[in-house]
Amino acid sequence: MPDIAARAYRFAQRVVPDAVAGYVLPGHVRQFQQTGVTAVGDARRRLLIAPVNSAGQGYAWARASERLSDVAAASAMFRGGDDVFGFTADHLIPATALIGNDRWRRAQRRGILRGFTHVLIESGRHLFEIDGDPIALVRELQAAGIRVAFVWHGSDIRLPSAHAAREVDSPFHGDAYPGTSVLEEIAASHARLAESAGIPVFVSTPDLLSYAPGATWLPVVVDPRRWADAASRPVLTGDGPLRVVHAPSRASLKGSHAIADTMRRLHDEGIVEYTELHGIPAERMPEVVGSADVVLDQFLAGAYGVAVCEALAAGRLVVSHVADDTREAVRRLSGRTLPVVQSRASELEGVLREVAAERARFAATAAEGPAFVRVVHDGTMSAEALRPFLDS
Numbered sequence: 001m002p003d004i005a006a007r008a009y010r011f012a013q014r015v016v017p018d019a020v021a022g023y024v025l026p027g028h029v030r031q032f033q034q035t036g037v038t039a040v041g042d043a044r045r046r047l048l049i050a051p052v053n054s055a056g057q058g059y060a061w062a063r064a065s066e067r068l069s070d071v072a073a074a075s076a077m078f079r080g081g082d083d084v085f086g087f088t089a090d091h092l093i094p095a096t097a098l099i100g101n102d103r104w105r106r107a108q109r110r111g112i113l114r115g116f117t118h119v120l121i122e123s124g125r126h127l128f129e130i131d132g133d134p135i136a137l138v139r140e141l142q143a144a145g146i147r148v149a150f151v152w153h154g155s156d157i158r159l160p161s162a163h164a165a166r167e168v169d170s171p172f173h174g175d176a177y178p179g180t181s182v183l184e185e186i187a188a189s190h191a192r193l194a195e196s197a198g199i200p201v202f203v204s205t206p207d208l209l210s211y212a213p214g215a216t217w218l219p220v221v222v223d224p225r226r227w228a229d230a231a232s233r234p235v236l237t238g239d240g241p242l243r244v245v246h247a248p249s250r251a252s253l254k255g256s257h258a259i260a261d262t263m264r265r266l267h268d269e270g271i272v273e274y275t276e277l278h279g280i281p282a283e284r285m286p287e288v289v290g291s292a293d294v295v296l297d298q299f300l301a302g303a304y305g306v307a308v309c310e311a312l313a314a315g316r317l318v319v320s321h322v323a324d325d326t327r328e329a330v331r332r333l334s335g336r337t338l339p340v341v342q343s344r345a346s347e348l349e350g351v352l353r354e355v356a357a358e359r360a361r362f363a364a365t366a367a368e369g370p371a372f373v374r375v376v377h378d379g380t381m382s383a384e385a386l387r388p389f390l391d392s
Helices: 002-015 018-024 026-035 054-065 095-100 102-115 134-143 160-166 180-197 206-210 224-229 256-269 282-290 306-313 324-334 345-357 359-367 369-376 380-391
Strands: 045-050 071-079 091-094 118-122 147-152 201-203 242-246 272-276 294-296 317-320
Touching: 026 091, 026 095, 026 102, 045 054, 045 102, 045 380, 054 071, 054 118, 054 306, 054 380, 071 095, 091 095, 095 102, 102 134, 118 134, 118 380, 134 147, 134 180, 147 180, 147 380, 160 180, 201 206, 201 380, 206 324, 224 282, 224 306, 224 369, 242 256, 242 345, 256 272, 256 345, 282 306, 294 306, 294 345, 306 317, 306 369, 317 345, 317 359, 324 369, 345 359, 359 369, 369 380
Parallel strands: 045 071, 045 118, 071 091, 118 147, 147 201, 242 272, 242 294, 294 317
Antiparallel strands: none
């Protein structure tokens, strides 16, 4: 009997129209009920940030915005079964609901149109359709009286050809990165989308200001206390090997291959104790970073993001390549100097030998990190960046 029932259910899935399935098929009904629609608290200004939540930033910006008067906010994200990081969001939406539950899509559309006054669309993604037209979405939201803006996180707007023109170590030279042509098409499409939409644009990191004319920097947000409390040992003490970690989310774009030989050689010499991290859940990262002396970020992009801010907040010494114009943008917009030790991949061996030999000097640099994060990346600047948009 169970086999007969299963076959009957699969047959019903094939023949029942999508518009009806959410009301009559048990699996669709249960999914609809469990998923729900995105909701927000009662306030005059009600902000939705969706649907990507890259590195948990949609959720972090939502909380930051609520520091402003009479603002309630919610983050929503589509989550696939292969998500290993587990970032927090106010509303986690299984990708299967987006793909196969028409009843949920219609309910989510109604919930957004009726429940929110402001919407921040992440990475040009549609909020309730699989392949929906983002411009049509923007116009529909505007017609409902909703204020709309885009926010870009990185590769969704960073044009590889332009990056290669300004960065000698760019991964987008020639065929070095196999996905270059795809990223070029995506970023160019998003640039056209932003221009056509004619709505405010935010970017999560200051280097992206070069790729999105007229955009506003919306600083990434980390919890300074959480990362500081996780620091299990003083940084750069003793005379043993430097504890060095590197957590490349996308190794080929971070330059992990470019530093591999250097780190192997220094590890073998006993200068460093090197660990490359992969697939660590978000909740475990503070303890891992907090046990290190040095955190290596990236050596190709010339940018900095969430991982750097987390390591700085933990009082670790961060070594990475951050371009001069990005550092200048930070100084100009925040009044603070980014306390990241500059190094390209070709310079890394010399830099780490210098750190090992002059630990007290570099420990003083690491000590600047928590204060920098408290000023620039604790959510205060992010709330102020959002204020004009939310006051509209």
